[in-house]
Amino acid sequence: xxxxxxxxxxxxxxxxxxxxxxxxxxxxxxxxxxxxxxxxxxxxxxxxxxxxxxxxxxxxxxxxxxxxxxxxxxxxxxxxxxxxxxxxxxxxxxxxxxxxxxxxxxxxxxxxxxxxxxxxxxxxxxxxxxxxxxxxxxxxxxxxxxxxxxxxxxxxxxxxxxxxxxxxxxxxxxxxxxxxxxxxxxxxxxxxxxxxxxxxxxxxxxxxxxxxxxxxxxxxxxxxxxxxxxxxxxxxxxxxxxxxxxxxxxxxxxxxxxxxxxxxxxxxxxxxxxxxxxxxxxxxxxxxxxxxxxxxxxxxx
Numbered sequence: 001x002x003x004x005x006x007x008x009x010x011x012x013x014x015x016x017x018x019x020x021x022x023x024x025x026x027x028x029x030x031x032x033x034x035x036x037x038x039x040x041x042x043x044x045x046x047x048x049x050x051x052x053x054x055x056x057x058x059x060x061x062x063x064x065x066x067x068x069x070x071x072x073x074x075x076x077x078x079x080x081x082x083x084x085x086x087x088x089x090x091x092x093x094x095x096x097x098x099x100x101x102x103x104x105x106x107x108x109x110x111x112x113x114x115x116x117x118x119x120x121x122x123x124x125x126x127x128x129x130x131x132x133x134x135x136x137x138x139x140x141x142x143x144x145x146x147x148x149x150x151x152x153x154x155x156x157x158x159x160x161x162x163x164x165x166x167x168x169x170x171x172x173x174x175x176x177x178x179x180x181x182x183x184x185x186x187x188x189x190x191x192x193x194x195x196x197x198x199x200x201x202x203x204x205x206x207x208x209x210x211x212x213x214x215x216x217x218x219x220x221x222x223x224x225x226x227x228x229x230x231x232x233x234x235x236x237x238x239x240x241x242x243x244x245x246x247x248x249x250x251x252x253x254x255x256x257x258x259x260x261x262x263x264x265x266x267x268x269x270x271x272x273x274x275x276x277x278x279x280x281x282x283x284x285x286x287x288x289x290x291x292x293x294x295x296x297x298x299x300x301x
Contacts, residue, residue, distance in 0.1 A: 002028055002083070002100065003026075003028075005083060005085075007031045007098070008098075009028065009029040009030075010026045010027075010028055010029075011026050011027040011028070011029075011035065014026045014027075017127055017139050018139050020122070020125065020139060020141050021139070021140075021141030021143065021169045021170070021171035021184070022169070022171075022184065023143065023167050023168070023169050023184050023185075024072070024184075025072055027067075027068065029097070030085050030097045030100075031085045031086060031097065031098060033097025033098065034096070034097060036053045036054050036068050037095060037096040037097035038068065038095055038098050039093070039097075039099045039100070040069050040100050040102075041092075041099070041100070041102065042071075042073060042101075042233065043102075043103055043203075043235050043237060043250070044101060044237070044248070045235050045250060046254075047070050047071060047102075047233070047254075048068065048069070048070065049066060049067060049068060049069060049070045049256060049258070049298065051064075051296045051297075052064075052066045052258070053067055053068040058215060058227065059215075059217060060291075061291045062291075062294075063294070064227060064258050064259060064294050064296060065227065066229075067229065067258075070230070070231060070233070070254060070298065071207060071209040071211075071230050071231055071232075071233055071256060072186050072188075072211060072230065073102060073104075073188070074163060074165045074188040074190065076114075076147065076149060076165070077104050077105055077149075077163050077190050077192075078102050078103070078104060078105070079103055079105035079106070080102075081101065081102050081103070082103070083098070083099065083100055083101075084098055084099040085098045104190075104192060104205055105192070106201065107151060107160050107161045107192055107193065107194035108151050108153075108159060109153050109156075109159055110151070110153065111151065111152050111153065112150075112151040112152075112161075113148075113149060113150045113151070114148070114149040115146075115147070115148050115149075116146065116147045116148075116165075117144075117145065117146040117147075118143075118144070118145040119142075119143070119144050119145075120142075121141060121143065122138060122141050139171075140171070140172045141169060141170065141171050141172075142169060142170045143169040144167075144168055144169070145166070145167045145168075146165065146166060147163065147164060147166070147188075148163070148164050148165075149161065149162070149163045150162050150163075157195060157196050158193070158196075159193075159194050160192065160194070161191070161192055162191045162192075163189075163190045164188065164189055165187070165188045166185060166187050166188075167185070167186045167187075168183065168186075169183070169184045169185075170182075171183070171184070173216075173218070175216065175218045175219055175220075176219055176277060176280040176281060177280050177281075180216060182213070182214060183212075183214040184212070185211070185212050186209065186230070187209065188207070188208075189207070189208040190205070190206070190208075190209075191205070191206050192205040192206075193205075199240070199241040199242075200239060200240045200241065201238075201239050202236075202238050203235075203236070203237045203238075203239075204235075204236045205234070205235045205236075206232075206234045207234075208232050209230045209231070209233075210228065210229075210230040210231070211228065211230040212226065212227070212228050212229075213226065213227040213228075214226055215227065217287075219280070219281035219283070220288065220290075221277050221286065221287065221288040221289075222288050222289060223262075223263065223288070223290050224290075225260060225261060225290050225291075226260070226261045226262075227258075227259070227260050228258075228259045228261070229257060229258050229259075230256060230257070231254065231256030231257055231298075232253075232254065233252065233253070234253045234254075235250060235252045236250065236251045236252070237250040237251075238250075252300070253299075253300070254298075254299065254300040254301075255297070255298070255299050256297070256298045257295070257297050258296045258297075259293070259294060259295045259296060259297075260291075260293060260294045262290035262292055263289045263290035264289075264290070264293065265289045265290075265292075266287070266289040266290060266291060267287070267288040267289050268285050268287060269285065269286040269287075270284070270285065271284055271285065271286055275288075
């Protein structure tokens with residue numbers, strides 16, 4: 001949604017053919033600031049991750065790749081976005097770049113539903129090649145999205161809606177001269193209750209949005225590992241309208257993680273009849289294992 005704004009620059013890395021199977025939201029630069037210097041909010045509540053958002057190397061031995069946002073919100077439940085690249089109101093802080101405040105939709109007084117699905121893959125993609133650059137193989141990937149949305153009135157003043165979606169991808173990669181698939185997935189469970197008064201409105205929203213990557217180390221035996229991100233965010237807000245002013249009061253709780261589950265030992269074996277897979281990678285050493293578990297958590301109230 002943001003990529004069409006004039007002062008927003010998307011990461012060049014996301015345009016590489018090798019990244020077409022990735023599903024994390026792209027990093028953005030606002031008015032020349034760093035991508036980790038922006039202030040992301042959901043309904044006025046911080047959605048900034050401080051779990052090393054600069055780290056981007058998934059195969060790092062001592063860290064887990066992060067992201068500037070705690071959870072990834074499904075765009076179908078976003079009703080409005082407030083975006084500031086300069087002249088930012090004083091109520092916003094904790095940033096040097098820009099402000100992106102996503103406002104989720106209010107529940108409506110009508111019965112409404114929607115089912116959505118999308119599919120993309122390398123078979124549906126055409127690459128324009130640089131004739132001066134040698135490319136051995138075009139990357140393979142498959143991305144699928146499906147979601148269901150249901151809004152229902154409870155009575156004349158009370159309404160609610162629920163949205164579930166899953167965005168997943170499969171990325172075949174070569175290891176030991178064979179093809180093995182890595183996987184990515186973002187799930188979104190989102191529910192919102194709205195209570196309308198004469199001039200006021202009470203909103204209670206609950207979001208659970210886990211992110212997961214299943215990866216492996218190339219040409220390393222028994223190296224499968226899992227990266228988990230995302231988390232939970234609950235927000236209760238009460239908006240009051242008076243003759244000459246208005247007030248907006250919010251109470252929120254958020255929990256997110258940025259963790260890795262992997263084999264705890266990494267071995268270098270000299271090639272032998274018992275450890276003979278190294279020759280498939282053209283090496284005199286057979287590698288096995290992983291870099292161990294890392295758990296990082298963030299809680300906001």
